[in-house]
Amino acid sequence: MRRxxxxxxxxxxxxxxxxxxxxxxxxIQSQKPDSGSNPMSFPPLPPKSPIGRIDDxxxxxxxxxxxxxxxxxxxxxxxxLREAKFVDMTDIQRASLPHALCGRDILGAAKTGSGKTxxxxxxxxxxxxxxxxxxxxxxxxxxxxxxxxxASQLFDVLKSVxxxxxxxxxxxxGGRKDVExxxxxxxxxxxxxxxxxxxLQHMDETPNFDCSQMQVxxxxxxxxxxxxxxxxxxxxxxxxxxxxxxxxxxxxxxTKSIQDLARLSLKDPEYLSVHEESVTATPTHLKQIVMAVPxxxxxxxLWSFIKSHLQSKILxxxxxxxxxxxxxxxxxxxxxxxxxxxxxxxxKQERRMAIYSYFCEKRSVLFSTDVAARGLDFNKAVDWxxxxxxxxxxxxxxxxxxxxxxxxxxxxxxxxLMPSEMKMLEKLEAAKVPVRFNKPRKELLQPVxxxxxAFLVKHPDxxxxxxxxxxxxxxxxxxxxxxxxxxxxxxxxxxxxASLGLPMTPKVRFLNQKIKSKTLVTQPTLAxxxxxxxxxxxxxxxxxxxxxxxxxxxxxxxxxxxxxxLNEEGKASEIGDVIPATRILKKKKLKINVHRPxxxxxxFDDEGNTLPPLARIADTQSGxxxxxxxxxxxxxxxxxxxxxLKKADKEDKLAQRQRLRExxxxxxxxxxxxxxxxxxxxxxxxxxxxxTANRQRKRSKVYFDSDSDxxxxxxxxxxxxxxxxxxxxxxxxxxINSMRS
Ligand SMILES: Nc1ncnc2c1ncn2[C@@H]1O[C@H](COP(=O)(O)OP(=O)(O)OP(=O)(O)O)[C@@H](O)[C@H]1O
Numbered sequence: 209m210r211r212x213x214x215x216x217x218x219x220x221x222x223x224x225x226x227x228x229x230x231x232x233x234x235x236i237q238s239q240k241p242d243s244g245s246n247p248m249s250f251p252p253l254p255p256k257s258p259i260g261r262i263d264d265x266x267x268x269x270x271x272x273x274x275x276x277x278x279x280x281x282x283x284x285x286x287x288x289l290r291e292a293k294f295v296d297m298t299d300i301q302r303a304s305l306p307h308a309l310c311g312r313d314i315l316g317a318a319k320t321g322s323g324k325t326x327x328x329x330x331x332x333x334x335x336x337x338x339x340x341x342x343x344x345x346x347x348x349x350x351x352x353x354x355x356x357x358x359a360s361q362l363f364d365v366l367k368s369v370x371x372x373x374x375x376x377x378x379x380x381x382g383g384r385k386d387v388e389x390x391x392x393x394x395x396x397x398x399x400x401x402x403x404x405x406x407x408l409q410h411m412d413e414t415p416n417f418d419c420s421q422m423q424v425x426x427x428x429x430x431x432x433x434x435x436x437x438x439x440x441x442x443x444x445x446x447x448x449x450x451x452x453x454x455x456x457x458x459x460x461x462x463t464k465s466i467q468d469l470a471r472l473s474l475k476d477p478e479y480l481s482v483h484e485e486s487v488t489a490t491p492t493h494l495k496q497i498v499m500a501v502p503x504x505x506x507x508x509x510l511w512s513f514i515k516s517h518l519q520s521k522i523l524x525x526x527x528x529x530x531x532x533x534x535x536x537x538x539x540x541x542x543x544x545x546x547x548x549x550x551x552x553x554x555x556k557q558e559r560r561m562a563i564y565s566y567f568c569e570k571r572s573v574l575f576s577t578d579v580a581a582r583g584l585d586f587n588k589a590v591d592w593x594x595x596x597x598x599x600x601x602x603x604x605x606x607x608x609x610x611x612x613x614x615x616x617x618x619x620x621x622x623x624x625l626m627p628s629e630m631k632m633l634e635k636l637e638a639a640k641v642p643v644r645f646n647k648p649r650k651e652l653l654q655p656v657x658x659x660x661x662a663f664l665v666k667h668p669d670x671x672x673x674x675x676x677x678x679x680x681x682x683x684x685x686x687x688x689x690x691x692x693x694x695x696x697x698x699x700x701x702x703x704x705x706a707s708l709g710l711p712m713t714p715k716v717r718f719l720n721q722k723i724k725s726k727t728l729v730t731q732p733t734l735a736x737x738x739x740x741x742x743x744x745x746x747x748x749x750x751x752x753x754x755x756x757x758x759x760x761x762x763x764x765x766x767x768x769x770x771x772x773x774l775n776e777e778g779k780a781s782e783i784g785d786v787i788p789a790t791r792i793l794k795k796k797k798l799k800i801n802v803h804r805p806x807x808x809x810x811x812f813d814d815e816g817n818t819l820p821p822l823a824r825i826a827d828t829q830s831g832x833x834x835x836x837x838x839x840x841x842x843x844x845x846x847x848x849x850x851x852x853l854k855k856a857d858k859e860d861k862l863a864q865r866q867r868l869r870e871x872x873x874x875x876x877x878x879x880x881x882x883x884x885x886x887x888x889x890x891x892x893x894x895x896x897x898x899x900t901a902n903r904q905r906k907r908s909k910v911y912f913d914s915d916s917d918x919x920x921x922x923x924x925x926x927x928x929x930x931x932x933x934x935x936x937x938x939x940x941x942x943x944i945n946s947m948r949s
Contacts, residue, residue, distance in 0.1 A: 228282055228283065232280055232281075235280045236310050236338075273297075274296055274302065275296055275297065276294060279297075280309065281309075281330065282337045282338075282373075284370075284372035285330060285333050285337070285369065285372075285373070288368065288373075289326075289330075289369055292368045292369055294326065294369070297323075298318075298323035299322065299482040299483070300318035300324055300327050304327045304478070305330060305331065308330075308331035308454075308456060309330075309331055312454070313455045313456070313474045313475050313477035314328075314480060315430075315463075315464075315478065316457065316459075316462070317459060317461070317480070317481040317483070317484070318458075318482045318483055319460055319489070319490060320460045320490070320606065320607060320610020321614030322460075323615065324459075324460075325361075325365050326365070330369070332349045333366075333370050333373055335454065336349060336375055336398060336399070339423060341375065341398055342374075343398070345421060346397075346419070347394075347400055347419040347421070347422050348398045348399065348423050348424070349399045349422065349425070350400045350402065350422055350426070350449070351401045352402060352403070352407065352425075352427050352428065352445075353401065353428045353433075353583065354404075354428075354583075355582065356381040356557065357560065357580065358583035358584060359379060360381065361584060362428060363377065363401045370399075376396060377398065377399040377400070377401065378390070378393065378394060378397040378399070378400055378401070379402070380403070380407060381403045384406075384557055391413065391414040391415075395414075395418060404438050404442055408441050408444055411444070419448065419450075422449055422450055422453055423453060423454060424454045424455075424456065425454070425455045426455075426458070427457045427458070427472075428583060429582045429583055429607075430458060430462065431603065432582060434465070443471065446471065446473075451473060455472055455475075457472070457474075457477075460606055460610060461602075461606055464479070486640075488642050489640040490606060490610070490641055491610070493618045493619065494609060494612065494613035494621065495618075495620045495644075496642060497643065497644050498622070498625055498633060498643045498646070499622060499625070499648050500625055500627065500630075500645075500647065501624040501625065502627065503626050503699055503704045504700055504703035504704050504707035505653070505707065506596055507535065507538075507657065507708070508655045509648060509653065510535070510624075511539065511544070511656045512652060512653050513622070514539070514544050515544055517591070518545050519571065521567075521572065521586075521592070522572075522573045522574070522590070522593075522594060523580065524573060524575045524576065524594045524596060525576060525577070525581065525593070525595045525596065525608050526575060526576070526596050526597050527577070527685075528577060528677075528681065528683075528684050529552040529577055530681075531597070531677045531680060532577055534676070534677035535677070537670055538656075538674070538709070539575075541663050547570065547573070548572065548573050549563050549567055549572055549575070550575040551575070551576040551577070552576065552577045553577060564584070567586055568586050568587035578599075578604065578608070581604060581607045581608045585614055586611065589613075589617040591620065592622065593608055594621070594622050595609075595622070596624050598623070598625060598694070600690065602638075602639040602641065605632075605636065608621075623643070628693075628694075628698040631692045632693050635693075657708070657709055660707075660708060660709025661706075661710075663709060665711075665856065665860065671710070674709055675710065675714045677708060678713075678714055679716055682701065683716075686719070696719060701713060706850065712857065
């Protein structure tokens with residue numbers, strides 16, 4: 209238990225803090241032009257410069273300053289850093305901290321995993337400390353992150369490094385239910401770490417929410433927060449922040465857009481891009497591979513990859529939530545022998561955080577959308593980043609692969625590129641991303657589409673997911689901005705659908721229209737079948753094929769990395785490298801994907817691994833190995849399989865429809881029977897008040913709108929039957945008399 213500190217001790221502490229603050233402030237004063245001497249042994253900063261990268265001069269001046277304790281920092285921060293085992297500064301920390309500590313605006317750019325978080329957390333703590341910020345001062349700093357997981361990670365770093373400070377900090381992210389409690393407390397918080405949406409929600413809804421005194425604004429992953437996705441929110445947020453503030457922007461892919469900077473009203477910012485001169489834009493200890501994988505072999509390739517890396521921690525990127533859900537559910541049913549998890553934006557927040565924490569701790573495969581692409585620093589290093597679907601641009605590629613090879617650790621990544629996406633290689637090369645182009649060893653592929661087809665027949669929910677995955681994938685390609693890379697009309701959609709295990713290709717209206725319009729423009733003969741158009745594309749590119757490469761030591765060790773890499777340097781610099789991909793596409797006609805007969809069982813070997821369907825087909829097809837069949841035979845075989853699947857699917861649907869019909873009829877009969885009883889009862893019960901009320905109640909359930917009318921009607925009838933015989937005789941007499949007169 210900590211003993212309460214004595215009054216004398218607290219007084220001493222306050223005094224020493226005051227002295228410390230004075231010293232720190234005078235150092236900052238000394239950095240201004242025309243200032244006097246430097247009160248600390250810390251070297252003077254270079255004079256302020258217009259936007260430009262940090263120059264050699266800066267580094268030589270700071271050559272001796274490589275450790276945190278050499279910086280003019282408060283003891284609280286130094287203690288926090290030391291306890292968190294941060295001793296030596298990384299390049300971006302060395303370059304930006306002196307400027308940021310002086311209160312300058314910063315545009316910081318450095319490779320992924322290079323320590324940008326501390327480059328803004330430390331200045332935030334120091335600024336508030338020097339300003340003697342207290343609970344009554346309210347919000348002193350806002351740190352904005354594009355995703356909830358990243359915000360939570362930043363919050364952890366803040367808690368650890370800032371633990372000796374007395375600031376209150378809050379994590380404000382969407383998806384948390386306790387927004388009301390947050391509203392009550394948000395004004396007491398000094399440092400807010402938040403996502404744009406939640407911050408804006410507080411700005412709009414929380415009574416007296418006040419950030420008019422805010423000192424430091426930080427945008428982590430600044431280019432992402434400044435892009436069109438967050439434009440509205442960010443503009444609304446900025447309009448409510450004080451103009452006089454320090455602004456720090458950090459990202460591995462920094463924006464230099466003047467428009468963006470104008471939105472933020474930066475004041476003469478320092479642009480610190482410490483790796484701009486670096487030969488590569490990605491970490492040097494990251495090995496990056498690109499493989500040509502046709503769309504319909506992506507799942508086979510992914511499955512084979514996972515099966516051959518069961519001891520690794522793997523992060524898999526797919527383009528949409530639906531894709532993630534389907535691949536996760538489908539692979540789970542196949543029991544690969546490693547835990548599988550999935551993460552996407554449609555999940556409940558608690559679940560998201562639980563999965564994020566699990567993946568931080570455990571060896572597993574995490575299927576994710578781009579929600580995990582930026583900033584996340586999974587505790588125990590990720591071994592592999594697998595990009596099954598091509599990222600939307602180079603920046604996105606850099607962030608995705610940046611989830612591995614962080615700080616000083618090693619990492620590997622592989623990107624599956626379809627033949628139509630090979631332009632991406634040029635773009636990566638232009639952005640100094642060194643990738644090595646490998647051909648997959650298709651003899652080691654373990655096809656899964658046959659198994660999936662069987663699962664889909666058994667599990668209609670999975671079939672539904674597959675359809676959604678199919679459609680959203682095509683849509684994701686359709687809406688991509690970069691039309692040089694993404695062309696939905698070039699995709700082999702039937703084969704893709706079959707590879708997901710779908711018995712029939714779902715109809716995609718936008719695609720049909722697009723193909724039609726394209727055909728109208730480019731094809732004089734409308735009658736030409738789609739297949740032959742694909743053939744043309746294929747033939748045209750395969751002419752360039754036939755490039756042989758050299759052996760690669762590591763490639764040989766790896767199941768999926770071909771031993772015929774295409775150039776000696778292991779780079780994908782010659783874009784001619786793309787050609788083997790088209791060769792694979794051509795061989796696509798051999799269709800490694802097999803649609804197994806409906807209802808056939810998934811077979812596991814002795815160790816619980818699923819047997820590839822081809823192995824089984826080889827056994828079951830009367831001793832004939834389908835691998836050995838000639839292409840025409842194979843094509844015939846697969847056509848037959850497909851037909852069978854279609855037939856079975858149709859029969860299933862009919863049976864299901866019949867079942868539903870029968871169920872409906874049964875319900876109808878039951879319902880009618882109930883009502884009949886009610887009507888019968890009505891006949892029996894006329895006259896009795898209780899029973900009339902009972903009848904009214906029963907009726908009101910069915911005829912909700914006519915409830916009250918029915919009641920009144922019944923009441924009138926009741927009165928009429930209550931007229932006595934004498935009265936009726938008197939009435940009749942009156943009537944006869946009146947007729948006579
Ligand atoms: N000075 C340091 N000494 C030791 N480890 C450090 C230091 N600075 C940062 N790290 C560690 O390096 C890893 C990456 O840091 P951080 O997450 O800040 O990188 P980043 O540049 O923000 O990456 P990204 O661009 O992906 O967001 C973290 O595990 C962090 O703890």
